[in-house]
Amino acid sequence: MTSQSNSQDSAQGLPNTDLQGLFDRDPAEATKLLDASKQYGFFYLDFRTISKSKTVLSLINQIYRFEEELFSLPQDYLMKYDVDEIGYMKLNGYKPKGRNFGHGVLGLSDEPYYRPPIFDENMPMLKAYMLAMQEATASIHDALSRALGLQVGRRLEEFHRPDRASPCILRLLKYHPQPAEERGASGTPHTDLGSLTILFTKQPGLQVLRKGCDKWEYVEPRAGHAIMNIGDGMSLLTNGLLHSSLHRVAPPPGQAVTTRYSFASTQIL
Structure with missing residues (x-):
């Protein structure tokens, strides 16, 4: 990877x-x-043309409303679910403003997740959304396996078994407004650990550093589309053929930095 610049293309x-x-x-x-x-590691996924588009797009809008309701709860209440206090896995819980680091442990446990009641009230909707995303990622695995000419025993979907428990996660994200004097990159440049990430966002801010490039580029959100990216797991499975690109969140130049909501589901092997 070439050096990173501050270009805002x-x-x-x-x-x-x-x-x-x-x-x-x-x-x-x-x-x-x-x-x-192979070339970008990022692409748009159009949900508007599928037969169940009305249902899936409704689920997406419901999650936007759900996370706004969740993050509007009092701060002292949310801190009861501090991700660094309620469990060793750090896959569930609340992460307050200003904290974005920690030593997460990927694993599974039979212990119930400690969560606000609002999650149980909305669990049917959340499960329906995750099932829809599972169907989408399964079609991606199948398409990539066919395009790569992979035979039975080596196909990508065989490494992602929906009948087995896995630490796949849905992250609900809120980015707070930034005063002009504090503006800078909101997130540390990183690649994703899993095989695929599905991001929905309405506001610009995501930047990607393409393979072989030295300029950060904004990825504009599109209505009815997810922004997809290849993760380290998928790159590993294909011996680096599929590219896991560095990305981050940064305030767009010349635009007010308002509250930004997004959510991302990461598929982990």
């Missing part, structure tokens, strides 16, 4: 993948997806 030509085309096992769509995963 917008990403041009970020590939768009039609999810219905993946469901239909369209070879051209699979090839386009493979090219995007």
